[in-house]
Amino acid sequence: MPSQPRQHRIPPPPAALDRLRVLEQVESTTGLVLWRALVDVRLWAAAPDERRILFHAPNADVRERYALARAETPELAPALGTFGLLLQAPDLLDAAQLAEACALVHEWADGRGLYMTSLLFAEAAAYAEPDNPARANLAARTARMVMEYDRVSAWHLRAHKLSVRAKNDGEKVSALIGYGAMMKATGRYAEARRFFQRAANKATETGRRKEAGMAHHDLASIAVEVGDFRLAELHTSAALPLYPNDHARIPALAHDFAFALIRQHHYTAALYLLERVVPLIRRPEEQAVVISSLAWAAAGAGRLNRLAEAERTAAELVGIFDEYGPAVFIHLAEGWRACAEWERADRYADAALRAAERRKEAHLAREAANLRETIRQRGRPERDTQPGPRTRAVLRDVSARLGRWKQAPG
Structure with missing residues (x-):
């Protein structure tokens, strides 16, 4: 985070986003109730001394809306109950209860x-429980999903300062990792590396x-991006024994x-690993990018039927879940x-360029433009090669x- 002359000063949260975005995404009674809940949570958090004046018991129409919303989305019943109680008896709720209800809606929307709905409720949780650095970090991570990078920076900076004040080393590390991830997402790799290294050092201490x-994993991904594959192997090897067997990011580390193997033209080795990774990826936007990596590896290994099959699946997924659209098309x-x-390659390179420009991801736009030029000059990649002994040892590890992860609980 940028240095501040007064460590104890907590920066304010960013101004609230337009809550109408909920109604654009959730066109139902549930959407209307959630839209109103955002209003109520913000009022409750902003005016602690005026809650009895601001809130009144709901009338019959409002109660009916809540009942309909509960029937539509029973998985949100605990959160809807909390939002209804807020109207009836705002003094009965504390900050943690209200924030937890918002976090439940965040998880529901994210899944x-x-x-955008997920972000609105992650931020609502942070407004409701303003001294909790975990809430600020969650808001920052969610803002990164929708490329609201100014908000990512503001929330992570706030989380870092709150965690320093609370002497919460775990959330301090999370803020450093999150800030580094934002730098990586915007192509500022040197700055990202500094934050990931700080996080690794603090976590180890x-x-x-x-x-x-997690920090070593992120450092490995940066090393791959800049082409330092030996460093990527070192950080991958450092991350492996630090992750518990059931950690959610182990399949991502394997991907x-x-x-890195693909970038070094070890296509057959990469394909072997990716075939094991694909069934373990649950989020559709991550499935899209992993399957597109598999398509690239299959092509390099001469498995054209597997390439075509993976292409169809990745294209279908990215048509709906386009967070990693530029990378998938590349x-x-x-x-x-x-x-x-x-011609087919050129169409995908052009789609990657347009997607990266639309998403304001300048580093990916440059990569796509360079790739398109290479394709138009008929530049073929190197042939499939076998990794050396050192790389094969990391691949075995x-x-x-990955095999132990598949058998682990959770």
């Missing part, structure tokens, strides 16, 4: 790809093995190592370039950990 593993372009299918 359905309703990322405080005995937070899982968080140290990122497979991507991978598919690379796959068809390897097969000398120049990653594969073994």
